[in-house]
Amino acid sequence: MSSSWAIGASRRLLGGVAGALLSLVMMPLAAQAQAPDQAPAKPARQRPPPLAVGAAIAADGVLWTVGLDAQRRLVLQRSADAGRTWTPAQVLDVVGDAVSADGENRPKIAFSPQPGVVVVTYTKPLPKPFTGDVRLLRSSDGGASFAAPVTVHADRSLITHRFESILFDEQGTLHTVWIDKRDQEAAKARGQAYRGAGVYRNESRDGGLSFGPDIRVADHSCECCRIALAAAPGGGVAALWRHVFNPNERDHAFAQWSASGVSPQPAVPVRATLDRWALDACPHHGPGLAAASDGGWHAVWFGIHQGQAAVRYGRLDASGQPSVYMPVRPLPDPQAEHADVAALGDRVVVVWKSFDGQRFVLRAWTSRDGGRQFELRDLATTTQLSDQPRLLTHGGRFWVVWRDVQQTRVETIDVP
Amino acid sequence: MYRKACRWFWGLVMATSCLVVPAQALSAPAQLEPFEVGTFSQWRSSVQRPTWVVFTATWCAMCPAVVSELIRSARQHPQRPLVWAVLTDVAPGEEDARFWSRHAHLRGADRVLGFEGIPQAIRYAVDPGWRGTVPHVALLEPGGRLALFSGQPPASALQR
Numbered sequence: 312m313s314s315s316w317a318i319g320a321s322r323r324l325l326g327g328v329a330g331a332l333l334s335l336v337m338m339p340l341a342a343q344a345q346a347p348d349q350a351p352a353k354p355a356r357q358r359p360p361p362l363a364v365g366a367a368i369a370a371d372g373v374l375w376t377v378g379l380d381a382q383r384r385l386v387l388q389r390s391a392d393a394g395r396t397w398t399p400a401q402v403l404d405v406v407g408d409a410v411s412a413d414g415e416n417r418p419k420i421a422f423s424p425q426p427g428v429v430v431v432t433y434t435k436p437l438p439k440p441f442t443g444d445v446r447l448l449r450s451s452d453g454g455a456s457f458a459a460p461v462t463v464h465a466d467r468s469l470i471t472h473r474f475e476s477i478l479f480d481e482q483g484t485l486h487t488v489w490i491d492k493r494d495q496e497a498a499k500a501r502g503q504a505y506r507g508a509g510v511y512r513n514e515s516r517d518g519g520l521s522f523g524p525d526i527r528v529a530d531h532s533c534e535c536c537r538i539a540l541a542a543a544p545g546g547g548v549a550a551l552w553r554h555v556f557n558p559n560e561r562d563h564a565f566a567q568w569s570a571s572g573v574s575p576q577p578a579v580p581v582r583a584t585l586d587r588w589a590l591d592a593c594p595h596h597g598p599g600l601a602a603a604s605d606g607g608w609h610a611v612w613f614g615i616h617q618g619q620a621a622v623r624y625g626r627l628d629a630s631g632q633p634s635v636y637m638p639v640r641p642l643p644d645p646q647a648e649h650a651d652v653a654a655l656g657d658r659v660v661v662v663w664k665s666f667d668g669q670r671f672v673l674r675a676w677t678s679r680d681g682g683r684q685f686e687l688r689d690l691a692t693t694t695q696l697s698d699q700p701r702l703l704t705h706g707g708r709f710w711v712v713w714r715d716v717q718q719t720r721v722e723t724i725d726v727p
Numbered sequence: 728m729y730r731k732a733c734r735w736f737w738g739l740v741m742a743t744s745c746l747v748v749p750a751q752a753l754s755a756p757a758q759l760e761p762f763e764v765g766t767f768s769q770w771r772s773s774v775q776r777p778t779w780v781v782f783t784a785t786w787c788a789m790c791p792a793v794v795s796e797l798i799r800s801a802r803q804h805p806q807r808p809l810v811w812a813v814l815t816d817v818a819p820g821e822e823d824a825r826f827w828s829r830h831a832h833l834r835g836a837d838r839v840l841g842f843e844g845i846p847q848a849i850r851y852a853v854d855p856g857w858r859g860t861v862p863h864v865a866l867l868e869p870g871g872r873l874a875l876f877s878g879q880p881p882a883s884a885l886q887r
């Protein structure tokens with residue numbers, strides 16, 4: 312073997328090895344640089360549509376639901392026989408909006424006392440993470456047709472306006488309440504800390520045609536839990552939401568207001584629960600609220616109190632503070648989640664779902680005496696993915712709407 | 728001449744190997760791995776070194792900071808624990824072209840997975856007391872030891 316052949320072979324070997332090593336170096340770097348582009352423009356697999364539905368019962372007793380169908384279109388369905396049969400889905404034109412429909416942030420539907428006026432709201436997610444706008448569709452012909460969607464709030468910043476709740480009060484004023492991060496963003500711009508987000512609201516006195524100014528209800532709400540709204544006896548609205556009390560206690564706050572014309576009075580939030588759950592995380596688990604016959608309120612909420620995670624039921628006094636007369640009680644189901652509450656006089660119903668490791672169970676707790684004593688009932692089960700239960704009242708009965716991947720169940724509950 | 732070439736060759740090997748390791752450490756996961764009902768118990772019995780498992784969600788505004796802090800503290804820890812991120816609301820294959828740029832904080836994790844199956848069933852298998860709060864964080868240690876945290880783990884846990 313000549314030395315010149317050896318040198319040539321060494322050079323070829325060096326070149327090959329060096330090339331291979333450089334490839335080793337560059338491959339991960341290339342992967343790093345290209346990772347966002349390696350994901351296909353369209354996902355390989357379509358995410359199943361979220362199941363969350365909004366539900367309401369019209370004056371004629373027909374149940375309406377609004378949610379996403381398999382093609383992710385926003386659709387209305389109606390049932391005149393308590394869920395046994397449904398009308399074909401009516402696709403609502405949202406002019407290309409994406410629609411949030413997870414359990415805490417479902418589309419909603421509400422009926423005005425003004426005949427024929429129906430509104431549907433939803434959160435439209437925006438391109439920046441955690442941002443969105445509250446949008447509203449309005450019908451003045453009993454749902455036969457809907458006008459193009461409009462944005463409900465005056466603020467048009469690319470921030471969170473999400474997790475809206477809506478309610479028509481007895482006078483026909485439409486109240487919209489939502490989670491809003493304008494004050495968090497402003498604080499950030501000033502270099503100041505700000506706990507959580509804010510709660511804002513506005514009013515429409517013409518059934519959703521136009522809206523009054525955005526009004527701050529409270530600073531320092533939790534960022535991603537549903538807001539419970541309830542009609543106040545004699546008019547007005549009450550709200551219960553998860554709040555971030557100083558420094559990081561994710562309890563609940565309550566505020567009440569009346570439709571207030573040109574110069575709305577500010578609502579004054581009060582602390583409604585005392586779990587003292589210190590947490591820097593997102594529970595994604597909002598409360599429920601209903602007016603009690605004695606002027607106070609029924610409330611249900613999830614929290615961790617003294618190390619015990621539970622959904623709890625409690626009574627609030629007329630101002631929204633915890634009742635000193637009735638103790639807070641955990642629901643009789645350690646796996647309970649996403650409870651809702653409704654009341655008709657002294658009759659009270661709490662519904663929730665729980666997962667026992669194999670199946671979901673829809674349960675109800677019923678009371679005839681304003682929440683002093685309750686009886687437990689199992690209403691339905693499924694092994695399928697399911698939405699949170701929605702509790703309604705109509706015709707002296709309680710109605711539970713519970714959607715899974717195969718059907719929307721309706722259970723009626725009589726509390727004699 | 729031949730010896731000189733060999734010295735140059737091995738110098739190149741050493742220099743290149745120094746570049747390869749950090750380049751691999753920086754590389755992003757190309758796609759989500761599946762996290763199924765049985766995955767957590769399998770991990771719990773098989774991890775060979777301390778491993779942080781952080782359950783997160785794309786809607787969770789508080790999660791990116793917690794994930795980033797876990798990654799930062801793991802890199803500074805002498806035992807170099809692993810950090811595995813699990814998305815509770817995105818399944819493998821559901822991520823689109825914008826996913827990794829919208830959730831850039833996940834790219835520092837050693838593995839990124841997505842729930843494959845019914846979320847409540849998976850959560851129950853991880854921790855029956857977990858009702859969906861995120862971030863939900865588990866520290867797995869060899870021998871099956873487990874610590875669970877809601878939100879940011881305390882500094883004492885990060886440093887132990």
